[in-house]
Amino acid sequence: MTAALDRFVAATAMRTAAGLHRELAPRTAPLGPIDLGGPIDLASNDYLGLTRHPEVLAGAVDALHRWGAGSTGSRLVTGTTADHIRLESELAEFVGAETGLVFASGYAANLGAVTALAGPDTLIVSDAGCHASLVDACRLSRSRVVVAPHADVDAVRTALETRTERYALVLTDSVFSADGDLAPLRALHRVCREHGALLLVDEAHGIGVRGTGGRGLVHEAGLAGEPDVVVTATLSKSLAAQGGAVLADGRIRAHLIDCARTFIFDTGLAPAAVGAARAALAVLRREPGLAVAVLDRARDLARITGVGEPESAVVSVILGDPQVAYDAARACRERGLHVGCFRPPSVPAGTSRLRLTARANLTAQDLATIDTVLGDVLAGPAREVLVAHA
Incomplete structure (x- = not known):
C-alpha cells in the first residue's frame, strides 16, 4: 500500500527543492476592525474592501435567516431562491447584459459556459494568459483548442480564418490575474464578428475596477449587451462574497440552463453568499468612486515598488526565482504585511513574483507602512533580482 504513495512523497520533495512546495496559512480572526492594528492585506482580491462592510454582512445574515444555511439542492431542483433570480437581474443590468445566470463559483461558471458552448464542431481559441478555470474548460470541451500567444489578435485571426470547424469560441480574461494587464477587447471582438465567432470574456478582475462605476472592461470597451x-x-x-455568473444574451442563458453541467449537477450558491453579493453590488452602485479609488491605490503601490503604471488593481513585482519570491512574501508576512506569492505553474518559469492587490480602502498610514516593509524586504537579494527584471 505505501509503495503506491511513494511517488507522491518524491514529487513533494522535488517541488520543495525547487521552491515550489505550497502550504496552507490559515488567517486568524481580527479582534476588532481590521484597520486597527491588524495585518495589512495586499494578498486577497477584496478590491473594494467590502468583505467586512456592515451592509454586506447584514445582507448575508438576512439571507441566512430567511433561506437557511444551504441552498438545499441544485438550481434546477430546490437550489434557486427568489434572491438568486434578483441577483441575476441586478448583475445583468449593472454590466449591461440582457440576462444573468448564477453558479456556485466563478470556476464553475467558466467550466459550465465553455463546455456548454463548445464541442467537436467548435474551435476554441484561448489566450495563453487565461485563468486556470478556462484552461481546464478547454480540456473538458471536446473541442480542438488553439492557444494563441498572449494578447495576439493576429494569431486569433489566423486561427479563425484557417479553421475547419463550423463554429468558433474565443476565450480571454479582461484583466489578466497575474500581470494585471488588459485584453484588447475591441480588436478581438472585431475579429470574432468578422469570422462568426463568440467572444467569451472572464471579467473576474475587471468588475468593480474597470469601466464606469466598476461595470467592467467589456462595458468600458463599448461591448456591453452585444x-x-x-x-x-x-x-x-x-463583490466580497462567493459564487460566479454568466451574463449574456437570453438565448445563451436558456442553453446553459439545459446544458451547463456545473449548473445542472452542482448545489446552488448558498443564500448567505447571494445576500452578501447583492448588498455589495448595491454599495458599489451607490458609491461608484470605489472603482476610481482602487486604481488610485494601485498607482500608489506601483510608485512604492517602482514598477510601471498599473491598468488594474494588480501590481506584480517580478523576482524571478521562486525561492526568492517565497522568502520575500514570508518576510512581509512576519512584518504584518500579507502579499501574494505567485510561482509556477501559476506564472511562467522565471517570473515568480510578489503579487500585490490594491484595495479601495487602504489608508495613508497603510501606504506608509507598506512603503517601509517593502523597502526593507526588497533591499537584499530580492532587490538585486528585481533590478535584473526591470
Missing part, C-alpha cells in the same frame, strides 16, 4: 459577447464573472472579488 449578442456575440459572453461575460463570465466571480462574486468573490469586488
Whole structure:
C-alpha cells in the first residue's frame, strides 16, 4: 500500500527543492476592525474592501435567516431562491447584459459556459494568459483548442480564418490575474464578428475596477449587451462574497440552463453568499468612486515598488526565482504585511513574483507602512533580482 504513495512523497520533495512546495496559512480572526492594528492585506482580491462592510454582512445574515444555511439542492431542483433570480437581474443590468445566470463559483461558471458552448464542431481559441478555470474548460470541451500567444489578435485571426470547424469560441480574461494587464477587447471582438465567432470574456478582475462605476472592461470597451459577447464573472472579488455568473444574451442563458453541467449537477450558491453579493453590488452602485479609488491605490503601490503604471488593481513585482519570491512574501508576512506569492505553474518559469492587490480602502498610514516593509524586504537579494527584471 505505501509503495503506491511513494511517488507522491518524491514529487513533494522535488517541488520543495525547487521552491515550489505550497502550504496552507490559515488567517486568524481580527479582534476588532481590521484597520486597527491588524495585518495589512495586499494578498486577497477584496478590491473594494467590502468583505467586512456592515451592509454586506447584514445582507448575508438576512439571507441566512430567511433561506437557511444551504441552498438545499441544485438550481434546477430546490437550489434557486427568489434572491438568486434578483441577483441575476441586478448583475445583468449593472454590466449591461440582457440576462444573468448564477453558479456556485466563478470556476464553475467558466467550466459550465465553455463546455456548454463548445464541442467537436467548435474551435476554441484561448489566450495563453487565461485563468486556470478556462484552461481546464478547454480540456473538458471536446473541442480542438488553439492557444494563441498572449494578447495576439493576429494569431486569433489566423486561427479563425484557417479553421475547419463550423463554429468558433474565443476565450480571454479582461484583466489578466497575474500581470494585471488588459485584453484588447475591441480588436478581438472585431475579429470574432468578422469570422462568426463568440467572444467569451472572464471579467473576474475587471468588475468593480474597470469601466464606469466598476461595470467592467467589456462595458468600458463599448461591448456591453452585444449578442456575440459572453461575460463570465466571480462574486468573490469586488463583490466580497462567493459564487460566479454568466451574463449574456437570453438565448445563451436558456442553453446553459439545459446544458451547463456545473449548473445542472452542482448545489446552488448558498443564500448567505447571494445576500452578501447583492448588498455589495448595491454599495458599489451607490458609491461608484470605489472603482476610481482602487486604481488610485494601485498607482500608489506601483510608485512604492517602482514598477510601471498599473491598468488594474494588480501590481506584480517580478523576482524571478521562486525561492526568492517565497522568502520575500514570508518576510512581509512576519512584518504584518500579507502579499501574494505567485510561482509556477501559476506564472511562467522565471517570473515568480510578489503579487500585490490594491484595495479601495487602504489608508495613508497603510501606504506608509507598506512603503517601509517593502523597502526593507526588497533591499537584499530580492532587490538585486528585481533590478535584473526591470
